[in-house]
Amino acid sequence: MKAIVLSGVGGTDQLVYQEVADPTPGPGQVRIALEAAALNHRDIWIRRGLYAGIKLPVILGSDGVGFVDEVGSGVDLNLIGKRFWINPSLAWGDRPDIPDYKNWRILGLPDQGTYAEKIVVDVAQLEPCPADWSAEAAAALPLAGLTAYRALFTRGRFQAGQSVFITGIGGGVSQMAMQMAVAAGGKVYVSSSSDTKLENARRAGASGGVNYRQEDWVKTAREMIGGDGPDLAIDSAGGKTIDDLIDLVQPGGYVVNYGQTTGACQNLEVRRLFWKQVNLLGTTMGNTSEFRAMLKFYQELNLRPEVDRVFDLAEAGAAHEHMESGEQAGKIVLKIRG
Ligand SMILES: NC(=O)c1ccc[n+]([C@@H]2O[C@H](COP(=O)([O-])OP(=O)(O)OC[C@H]3O[C@@H](n4cnc5c(N)ncnc54)[C@H](OP(=O)(O)O)[C@@H]3O)[C@@H](O)[C@H]2O)c1
Known part of the structure; x- marks a missing residue:
């Protein structure tokens, strides 16, 4: 598959569009064929080396939407072909007020993120995404x-x-x-x-x-x-x-x-x-109940997040430069397919 790989910290030339091996879902996991991803300021901090716990190489990206194209053992085969949002708040834990800091992670470092054609995540991270959401609007929503x-x-x-x-x-x-x-x-x-x-x-x-x-x-x-x-x-x-x-x-x-x-x-x-x-x-990110409540809020009130600009996946560097310019009003999206 194609992905944007960050191999060193610094300028946008560190974001390299390249061929990497397709990820394979393990037990309890699914592989998602991503339609779109979105940028967060976190991606800029990581790329510039201004974030804690940077491990390279890494595929950045916390936001994504797409279709399940393969499932690991123990996962319902009927999920294949279904469309989902990915909750980027990984392993929050049992306490609603704070995450389990020993295990909690944000998708896109250290776990491989959504600037890619495919991604593997735990099935517990999925929330159904209706067909009346454009890929751009859907990808813009999760982390922010x-x-x-x-x-x-x-x-x-x-x-x-x-x-x-x-x-x-x-x-x-x-x-x-x-x-x-x-x-x-x-x-x-x-x-x-x-x-x-x-x-x-x-x-x-x-x-x-x-x-x-x-x-x-x-x-x-x-x-x-x-x-x-x-x-x-x-x-x-x-x-x-x-x-x-x-x-x-x-x-x-x-x-x-x-x-x-x-x-x-x-x-x-x-x-x-x-x-x-x-x-x-x-405050930082949120727990699974809050993620579900947020999606429900947007769907019940028929809201859509403001999308500022859409770039192709291969143009992730230009998308970063646009975010760093501060000219954006709303989310910057990477279109991956379709
Ligand atoms: N803790 C968390 O869970 C979490 C989650 C998401 C983001 N963040 C952090 O929140 C920040 C924003 O993230 P984002 O993804 O929304 O970034 P973003 O889309 O790039 O937004 C950054 C905005 O910050 C505003 N800003 C810059 N200087 C300011 C100032 N002196 N006073 C008031 N506003 C100022 C600008 O608003 P104008 O363009 O209107 O001037 C700019 O558009 C980043 O530092 C990010 O790391 C934290």
Whole structure:
């Protein structure tokens, strides 16, 4: 089969489109012929050597959708030909609140990922994908949808009628958090480096947005949201933004973070955290129940994730460059077949 293999860390020239042996499913496993995969910022961090536990060579990619084309021993033969999403959260374990850190992994390092024509996964990772989903939309959903769902509903306890401030709305996870929060009947405010992305967010149901490149964006956001501030803020920028969001949310509000794109937070104003009784929470990916609940949410409300651009599998390097440019609004997809 053809796959994109990462053999060294560095530039996009390290992503090599090449022939590799077809993987064979073991007991309890299936092989999926992938229709499409999608990028996550994690793939960029790994390619650049900025991720823990890198083992090379590896096929990157956490998101994928496709058809079962072979099953291992002990697996129902009737699965062959059926279409599935792959849950990228592997071996989460029994506790819903945290993963089993000894065994938990994200698909696409160290396990071989979805930038390939075929992939082998445990049958427990499969969730049925209906025919009315395009391969591109379906591939865009898993990792970002799961992360956004847990950040918003499990960790952020978001409910209809509440307000949420989501940073960096161009991001794949942010887009899905916005989509779900609007669909859940909340009031959504966003930030972005791009006024065009802010305008697009308003069209998608956001009540307002601020450009985080403006020095006084917290003040602008506070005036825009009114009252005591939002019930919840969701962030993956990290850095100083964490301090700013503790300032922005209402007393007793929630700040839920899932990334640190801009680096560590150097000067946290701790006084504000305790005085306002703010709940500062971290979140990562999610468990199997949350993955299923997220898929159900999207299907029942007939939502589709925002797909920014589609590249061929062989163009994975160009797709990475596009993500690194920060120009995207939504998910970047790799089309594999069909
Ligand atoms: N813990 C987890 O489970 C998990 C899961 C998924 C992702 N992540 C992490 O979350 C981050 C985003 O991932 P992604 O896949 O959604 O990436 P992405 O699609 O590349 O989105 C990155 C977005 O970050 C925004 N951003 C950059 N600098 C910012 C700042 N100073 N303030 C606010 N926003 C800023 C930009 O928004 P604009 O374009 O609107 O300016 C950019 O589009 C990455 O660091 C990733 O590693 C973590």
